[in-house]
Amino acid sequence: MTEPLKRPSKKNPQKRTVLPTLPPHARSRKALAFTAAAAEGVLKLQQCAACTHITYPPREICPKCWSMDLSWVPVSEGGELVSETTLRTSINTHFRERMPWRIGTVQLDAGPSVLAHVHGDVEAYSRVRVIARTDKSGQGVMMALPEKETPNMADDRQLRALTCDPKFRRVLITDGRTELGQAMARALADAGASIVFVGIAEAWRPYAGSAELAGIPGVEIMPLDITDTISVEELAGEIGGKTDILINTAEYVRPGGAMERDGVVTARDEMEINYFGLMRLIQAFGPGMKFRGADGDNSACAWVNLLSVYALSNWAAFGTTSASQAAAYSLSQCLRGELAGSGVKVMNVLFGPLDESWRQPLPPPKVTPKRLARTVVESLQQGLENVTLGPVAEDVVRRFREDPMVLERELTQIQLG
Amino acid sequence: MTTKKNILSDIGQALLSGEIDTIDLTHTLDPDFPVIVLPPEFGQCARFRVEEVSRYDERGPAWYWRNFSCGEHTGTHFDAPVHWISGKDLPDAAVDSIPPDAFVGPVCVFDCSAESQADEDFLLTPNFIRKWEESHGKIQAGSWVLMRTDWSKRSGAEYLNMRDDGAHTPGPDADAMRYLIDKRDIRGFGTETVGTDAGQATHLSPPYPAHYLLHGANRYGLQCLANLDKLPATGAILVCPPLKIKHGSGSPLRVLALVDRSAP
Numbered sequence: 001m002t003e004p005l006k007r008p009s010k011k012n013p014q015k016r017t018v019l020p021t022l023p024p025h026a027r028s029r030k031a032l033a034f035t036a037a038a039a040e041g042v043l044k045l046q047q048c049a050a051c052t053h054i055t056y057p058p059r060e061i062c063p064k065c066w067s068m069d070l071s072w073v074p075v076s077e078g079g080e081l082v083s084e085t086t087l088r089t090s091i092n093t094h095f096r097e098r099m100p101w102r103i104g105t106v107q108l109d110a111g112p113s114v115l116a117h118v119h120g121d122v123e124a125y126s127r128v129r130v131i132a133r134t135d136k137s138g139q140g141v142m143m144a145l146p147e148k149e150t151p152n153m154a155d156d157r158q159l160r161a162l163t164c165d166p167k168f169r170r171v172l173i174t175d176g177r178t179e180l181g182q183a184m185a186r187a188l189a190d191a192g193a194s195i196v197f198v199g200i201a202e203a204w205r206p207y208a209g210s211a212e213l214a215g216i217p218g219v220e221i222m223p224l225d226i227t228d229t230i231s232v233e234e235l236a237g238e239i240g241g242k243t244d245i246l247i248n249t250a251e252y253v254r255p256g257g258a259m260e261r262d263g264v265v266t267a268r269d270e271m272e273i274n275y276f277g278l279m280r281l282i283q284a285f286g287p288g289m290k291f292r293g294a295d296g297d298n299s300a301c302a303w304v305n306l307l308s309v310y311a312l313s314n315w316a317a318f319g320t321t322s323a324s325q326a327a328a329y330s331l332s333q334c335l336r337g338e339l340a341g342s343g344v345k346v347m348n349v350l351f352g353p354l355d356e357s358w359r360q361p362l363p364p365p366k367v368t369p370k371r372l373a374r375t376v377v378e379s380l381q382q383g384l385e386n387v388t389l390g391p392v393a394e395d396v397v398r399r400f401r402e403d404p405m406v407l408e409r410e411l412t413q414i415q416l417g
Numbered sequence: 418m419t420t421k422k423n424i425l426s427d428i429g430q431a432l433l434s435g436e437i438d439t440i441d442l443t444h445t446l447d448p449d450f451p452v453i454v455l456p457p458e459f460g461q462c463a464r465f466r467v468e469e470v471s472r473y474d475e476r477g478p479a480w481y482w483r484n485f486s487c488g489e490h491t492g493t494h495f496d497a498p499v500h501w502i503s504g505k506d507l508p509d510a511a512v513d514s515i516p517p518d519a520f521v522g523p524v525c526v527f528d529c530s531a532e533s534q535a536d537e538d539f540l541l542t543p544n545f546i547r548k549w550e551e552s553h554g555k556i557q558a559g560s561w562v563l564m565r566t567d568w569s570k571r572s573g574a575e576y577l578n579m580r581d582d583g584a585h586t587p588g589p590d591a592d593a594m595r596y597l598i599d600k601r602d603i604r605g606f607g608t609e610t611v612g613t614d615a616g617q618a619t620h621l622s623p624p625y626p627a628h629y630l631l632h633g634a635n636r637y638g639l640q641c642l643a644n645l646d647k648l649p650a651t652g653a654i655l656v657c658p659p660l661k662i663k664h665g666s667g668s669p670l671r672v673l674a675l676v677d678r679s680a681p
Contacts, residue, residue, distance in 0.1 A: 204451040204573050206580070228448045229468055265460055 002120055005155040007168055007194065008297045020293035020343040021094040025137030031058040033072045038132035038140030039385035043077050045110060046070040056112035075110035077129045081144055082107045084118055094136070102158065106130055106144050116142040117158050121150040133162040133383045136293070136343040138336075154381060163383035164245060164302035164345055167192035172243045174199045174226055174281065175250035177207045179356060180306075180369040184249050187373035189218045191381070194298070197239055199224025199250075201231075226250050226277030236284035241292070246285055247304040247376060250277055253358040257319030270324040278305065278328050282335055293343030302345050302380055305332045306372065309350040309393035312400045313407050336385075345385050349376060352392030365391045436679045440653075442642045442672040443493040444569065450641075451577050452491055453611045454584075463488035465669075489667040495659035496613065496628070496638030500666040503633030510635055512665035519637060520658040522604055524561040524674065525553070526648045529587060533566035537578060538617055539587040543596040553650045558602040561655045564589065565645035568609040577611060588615025591626035598634045606631055607639030607672075639672060648674055 027035060037044035047054050050067035054075060061068055084104030090096050102118040106128055114130070122128055128144040135141045143162060146153070154165055171188045175181045176198035188196045196219045200207075203223060214221055222239065225231040226248075236243075252273035254266055261267065289300035310322040311329035329348065336346040353359045355366040367390040379387045388397045399407040431437040444450060452462040465487040471477025490496070497512045498504030509515055527549055532539045541564055550556065566587045568576070578585045588608065589597075597603045606613055606627060613627035623629045631638055639657060654675040659668035 202449070202451075204449070204577055205454060206574055223449075225448070227464070228466060230448060269461075 001151040002153055002156045004152045005160070005168060005297060011296075017292065018097075018294045018296070019291075020136065020341065021097065022137040022341055023094045023135050023139075023141075024092060025139045025341075027139050028058060030060065031140070034058060034132065035134060035138070035140035036386075037072065037074070039134050040387070041131070041133065041379075041382050041384045042074050043130060043132040043142070044072040045075045045108075045112065047073045047075075054111040056108075056114055075108065077131060078109040078147075079106040079114075079128050079130050079144070081105070081118065081122055081124065081126055081128050082113065084122075084124060098157075098161075104144060106142070114142055116144045117162075119143065119145045119153070119159055120156050121146045121153060134345065134385055135162060138340050138345075160297075164347070164380040165191075166245060166377065166380055168194050169244035169298050169301065170195040170197070170239075170242050171245040171247060172197045172199065172222075172239065172285070174224060174246070174248045174277075176200050176213055176221070178249065178369070179209065180251075180354065180372060181249040182209045182213050183369040183373040184247055184376065185213060185219050186216055187370075187377045188245075188247070189216050191377045193218060193245075195220055195242075197222050197243070199226070199235065201225035201227075226280055227272045229280050232280040232284045236288065240285050240288040243285055243289060244292075244298050244300050245302045245304065245380065246281065246289065247306070248278060248281060249306060250274075251306065251308075252324070253308075253318065253321050253354075253356075255318055255321075255358065257316040261320060267320045267324070270321055271327065274321075274324040275327040275331060278331055282331070282338075286335065286338065289344050290339055290342040300342075300344050302347055303335060303339065304347045304349065304376055304380070305329075305335075306349050306351065306376070307332070309352055309388070309390075309396045310411075311350065312396060313404060313411055315411050345383065347376075347379060347385050347387065349379065349387040349389055350393050350397060351388075352390030352394075352396070367393075431677070431679075432675075436677065438676045438678050440644055440647050440674040440676055442644050442648075442655075442674055443670075444641055444643050446485070446487070446492045446669060450492055451611060452488070454577065454579065462490050465491050487669060489662065489665055489669075492669045493641040493643070493672055494639070494667050494669045495657060496632065496640070496667045497659070497665065498632040498635045498637070499664070500638070501625075501628045501632035503629050504635060507632075507635045510632075511663075512659040512668050513661045513663050515637070515659075517658065519604055521654065521656050522559060522561055523557060523651075524563060524648070524653050524655040525549075525556050526563045526565050526645055526650050526653070528565045528650070530565055530567040530646070533568065533587040537585045537587065538615065539566070540615060541587070541589040541593045543592050546593060546596055549650075556597070556601040556603065559604050560601075561605050561607065561639075561657075562597055562603050563607040563639070563642065563645055563648070563655075564609070565648075566609050567646060569641075569643035569645070578616060582617075583619070584611075584616030586610040586616035588613065588618055589627050590615075591621060591623060591630065594626050594630040598630055598636060603636065605637035605639060607642050609642050609645060610640065612640050613638040638667075642672060648676060649680070652677060652680055 045054050045056050048062035048067050049069040051065040053064040081104050087101045104118040106116050107113045127147040129147050130142050130144050166188050171193045173184050185196050185198050224235045250273050252270045292300040307329050308325045311325035314322040332348050351367050353362045353366045355368045375389050388394050446465045448465050467483045467485045470482045472481045498507050498510035504510050614625045618625045656673040659670045
């Protein structure tokens with residue numbers, strides 16, 4: 001069993017903060033398909049369309065039949081650890097700082113044998129479950145886990161390097177005025193976060209659930225209005241150095257397209273919260289988190305953006321909101337680029353219609369705030385970077401990947417019935 | 418040699434000597450200062466915001482300046498007649514066309530602080546005004562009238578005092594407004610609360626009587642005032658010029674009062 005993680009001690013103010021260093025991160029363009037799948041927590045390998053052979057590492061040509069028709073497919077995570085070793089020295093700075101480090105070769109049920117990080121609870125020559133995740137460099141790697149859950153398994157040092165487990169971490173939830181923000185606070189507190197800072201804008205306006213929110217153990221209410229640069233900077237000045245996970249729950253949603261609207265006041269409000277709000281948070285909290293990506297067991301580790309799936313392709317019924325979400329999604333990609341190499345993951349959760357008042361007339365299926373909160377916690381625990389939630393979002397994402405132009409026609413055609 | 422009476426030079430001397438005191442009736446434009454909250458389907462009042470352009474840095478090495486944004490009705494502000502539907506077609510009814518003499522003039526202050534403390538939904542009535550006139554004399558035509566409630570001393574959620582059934586703050590009733598406009602010909606009416614009307618004024622008849630009646634009669638409003646407790650009931654001069662915004666419905670502004678300290 002894994003030694004349970006101890007609550008990190010207070011930081012020694014005389015010690016220099018350990019800066020992030022990176023595991024080997026060069027990948028071919030082909031291999032990025034593995035990384036993209038790993039970011040969603042899916043183990044994908046190349047399969048030859050001609051002979052069905054599954055191959056690894058990534059190649060241009062099938063090593064068995066020389067066909068060039070290789071495509072990435074999800075494969076079974078099952079396998080057997082056939083050899084293992086514990087590294088005690090390395091020429092790579094990142095691993096030198098983290099010795100000893102367990103690695104091994106796994107014979108996958110899918111065919112290939114692969115080199116993988118090995119969890120401390122895996123017994124020699126046993127059956128394993130091989131997960132694909134992104135590592136501190138943002139590239140896809142594999143890790144062999146015990147086939148069955150073991151006590152405190154998530155606390156394994158090597159596994160925790162791939163995940164963003166909220167346990168003992170300090171979380172900032174940017175908007176606690178909504179049901180979503182409050183469900184998120186509860187879920188993060190339940191997941192063992194040591195502090196859950198919850199931003200509240202305009203305390204001069206009462207909001208439902210305020211007493212219950214303040215009563216959640218570990219929750220600290222902080223003044224934060226992401227439309228106000230001064231407010232964001234003031235909070236970052238206070239807690240920016242101990243924000244390990246930032247979850248942006250602020251959203252502004254209004255039905256209607258551009259022509260239906262009279263003027264740009266509402267559209268500006270959408271951009272103020274969905275786009276400029278995110279930008280203010282990035283400018284105020286980004287540098288501190290980027291600096292603290294290797295700062296011990298409660299290092300900065302994740303930035304979570306919750307986005308409507310219509311960020312991918314505009315839905316005119318919520319047309320201008322979709323546009324602001326598209327802007328936010330693009331900015332989130334920018335953030336991922338700027339945080340690359342820091343060890344802080346950017347997690348984008350694309351969700352279908354949320355069960356809240358502005359989407360009240362929409363038919364089911366909808367995503368409840370509780371479900372979204374639970375998914376965020378589970379995805380952090382798994383170390384995912386791209387998450388799709390709800391049947392509507394899954395459908396849109398699938399169609400987007402099939403052909404974004406067809407999806408665009410579908411969402412903009414004359415509505416039937 | 419004849420001595421010609423020079424009022425302005427006397428005032429200038431009194432200002433310099435401190436006989437006339439200048440009182441600031443304005444709240445600071447602060448991003449977190451409450452604004453009126455309408456039902457969410459309606460357009461909302463923009464909050465006061467600032468964004469730095471440069472601060473002695475690479476964006477401008479020797480100077481500090483910012484952009485600010487807000488609504489015409491953010492913070493301590495002036496309401497022009499065109500703000501309300503009842504005043505939409507009146508002449509000279511926007512902030513840029515109101516005659517400038519409207520912005521400087523004598524002011525009467527009704528002290529409703531005790532009543533408002535006892536009843537957060539306190540309504541100013543003609544009866545209250547008549548009683549006030551018994552002690553302080555008849556309101557002079559063309560005066561500004563301010564309703565002191567000490568509401569400006571409240572902060573946070575206490576200020577808007579919003580509950581599930583809306584805001585609970587004092588204000589005038591319709592008859593009080595009719596009395597002030599029709600019988601006393603006032604120039605404008607000002608309050609310490611977020612609007613010239615009471616928090617529950619949507620349920621009065623007509624709804625929002627201060628807005629409806631004042632602006633329908635081409636009179637002006639001031640709200641979110643402060644320091645009214647520092648003013649005498651009569652005798653002070655109010656100075657309240659709004660920004661000259663083209664066809665503006667109102668404007669944040671600095672409101673000052675001149676108070677004669679030598680008065681008995």
